[in-house]
Amino acid sequence: MRNFFYRLSSAFRRFMTGRYGSDQLNMALLVVAIVCDILNVVFARRILFLGGLFSLISTVAIVFAIVRMLSRNISRRYEENQKFLKFWNQLKMLRHFHIYRCKNCHQKIRVPRKGGKRVEIRCPKCGQTFIRRI
């Protein structure tokens, strides 16, 4: 029996050789699938359309994650993951900062959140000042 499991695991290892495997994007896809499955259970009885929609999103996310995991195009999958990580880091950053655009020169200005205080913001590019609640 132990021999069987050993052969099974080495067969799986051989199968996965040269394939991409898992990464942060795949983990995020699985989390999306699990959340959608939970929402599906919650909404399926109340609103049929929403339940079906969550079920569809969950299925698509899982299929996409499996296709990515078994893919042999490692550089392409790596690129996708890098794009996802960039997007994810921007999302995390938005929790701590506001992004404003200067009305004068359209420069993007990142300002730390201060819990609704009024603050004078000075554009670092053109020196224009404006007051915002951040």
Ligand SMILES: [Zn+2]
């Ligand atoms: Zn400016």
